[in-house]
Amino acid sequence: MTQGVTQQAIGTTHQWRGVIEEFRGRLDIPDGTPTVTLREGGTPLVESGWLSELLGADVWLKVEGDNPTGSFKDRGMTVALSVAVGQGAEAVVCASTGNTSASMAAYAARARVKPLVLVPQGKIATGKLAQALIHGAQVIMVRGNFDDCLTISRGLAEHYPVALVNSVNPMRLQGQKTASFEVVDFLGDAPDVHVLPTGNAGNISAYWLGYTEALADGSATKAPVMRGWQAWGAAPLVDGAPVKNPETLASAIRIGNPASWTLAVRAAEESGGTFRKVTDDQILAAQRSLASRDGVFVEPASAAGVAGLLLEREEGADLRGRTVVVTVTGHGLKDVDTALATFTDIVDTVVDVDVEAAARAAGLE
Numbered sequence: 001m002t003q004g005v006t007q008q009a010i011g012t013t014h015q016w017r018g019v020i021e022e023f024r025g026r027l028d029i030p031d032g033t034p035t036v037t038l039r040e041g042g043t044p045l046v047e048s049g050w051l052s053e054l055l056g057a058d059v060w061l062k063v064e065g066d067n068p069t070g071s072f073k074d075r076g077m078t079v080a081l082s083v084a085v086g087q088g089a090e091a092v093v094c095a096s097t098g099n100t101s102a103s104m105a106a107y108a109a110r111a112r113v114k115p116l117v118l119v120p121q122g123k124i125a126t127g128k129l130a131q132a133l134i135h136g137a138q139v140i141m142v143r144g145n146f147d148d149c150l151t152i153s154r155g156l157a158e159h160y161p162v163a164l165v166n167s168v169n170p171m172r173l174q175g176q177k178t179a180s181f182e183v184v185d186f187l188g189d190a191p192d193v194h195v196l197p198t199g200n201a202g203n204i205s206a207y208w209l210g211y212t213e214a215l216a217d218g219s220a221t222k223a224p225v226m227r228g229w230q231a232w233g234a235a236p237l238v239d240g241a242p243v244k245n246p247e248t249l250a251s252a253i254r255i256g257n258p259a260s261w262t263l264a265v266r267a268a269e270e271s272g273g274t275f276r277k278v279t280d281d282q283i284l285a286a287q288r289s290l291a292s293r294d295g296v297f298v299e300p301a302s303a304a305g306v307a308g309l310l311l312e313r314e315e316g317a318d319l320r321g322r323t324v325v326v327t328v329t330g331h332g333l334k335d336v337d338t339a340l341a342t343f344t345d346i347v348d349t350v351v352d353v354d355v356e357a358a359a360r361a362a363g364l365e
C-alpha cells in the first residue's frame, strides 16, 4: 500500500491529512486514486501588520513556504504523483528552476518511483538542488534555460515511460487550487484582491480555478481580482511575447515562455486583473522587508507580489478597506546565497571573548 495512507493519527487534536484527504470530494481525479502525501497544505494565513498599515487594507500572507518541501509545489505534486502512481507510472520527470524538482523528488521517494529532473545548468539555488539530490533524483543539467528543459521533458514523456509532472499536467492544478479553498475557509469569503508571483503561470491559473469553483459551490460570494507579478527581465506575460533569454536573480521565475499562458491570461482577464513587472532591486527590498518586519523569510521570487503591492502604492493605488491576500510561494532558506549577498558589510563583525567588546560592537556603549 502507498505510504501515507497506512499511518494512523494518534491524539485528540485535528491532524491535517494533506491536500487529497482534506479535499478529495473537490478534486477532479480518477476514482480509486491512492494517496501519496507528506500532509501538505493547511498553510497559515499570516496578517502582515506593516503592509496593512501602509495600505489601509487587511493584508494577509499565504505562507506556502510552510509546505513540507518549502514551496506551494507540494499541493500539486501530491495529486500529480498520486494519480501517476495510480496509473502505474514507475518514473516521473520534470523541468525545473528548483522548487518543482525538490517537491517531485520528495514525493517520488515516498511513492518509490524514479525521479528524473532537468534543470538549467548553474541556474538553480543550492538548497533546491540539495533537496532534489538528497531525495534521490537523477539531475540532468541542461545547457539552456528552463523553457529548454521543459521542451526536453515533454519530449521524454512523449517517447519514454516517464510521467511529466510539471504544471502542464492538469493534476498539478487540481492540487494547487486547494490554496484558494483554504483562503476562503479562513476569511469566510474570497478576498477582494489576490496577488502572487508568476513564472510558468500554473499557480495563478490554479488559484483562479479554485476561486471560481468556490464561487460556484457557494462557499464564496465573490472572486478576487488576480494580479500576477513577474520579474523585469522575465516578463513575457507583461510584454505580450515570449522572452528568449529571461534574466532575473529571482531564479524560480526566470522563465521566458510560460506553459500556462492561455489559462493565466484568462484568469487575469476574467477577474479584472493584470500582469505587471518589478525589478530585481524591488524584489530584494520586499524580501528584506517581509523578513525584518513580518518575520517571514521567503525566497526572492516569492517576494515579487509584495514588491508589486509596494510599487502600486507608490503609484497611488487605493486599496483602503480592501482584503488583500499575497501568496508568498517558497521558503527563504532555499536560497541563502542571494539573501547573504546583500549583507557583506554586516555579517563579519568579529570580537574576542569579551563582554565590553561585544557591547561596543553592538552599539550598546
Ligand SMILES: Cc1ncc(COP(=O)(O)O)c(C=O)c1O
Binding pocket: 071, 097, 099, 100, 167, 197, 198, 199, 200, 201, 202, 203, 204, 252, 253, 299, 301, 302, 329, 330
Ligand atoms: C518560489 C516560486 N514562486 C513563484 C513561482 C511561479 O509559479 P508559477 O510557475 O506557477 O507561475 C515559482 C515557480 O515557477 C516558484 O518556484
Ligand SMILES: N[C@@H](CCOP(=O)(O)O)C(=O)O
Binding pocket: 073, 094, 095, 096, 097, 098, 099, 100, 101, 165, 166, 167, 168, 199, 200, 202, 203, 252, 253, 259
Ligand atoms: N518555478 C518552477 C518552474 C516549473 O513550474 P511548474 O509549476 O510548471 O512545475 C520550478 O520550481 O521549477
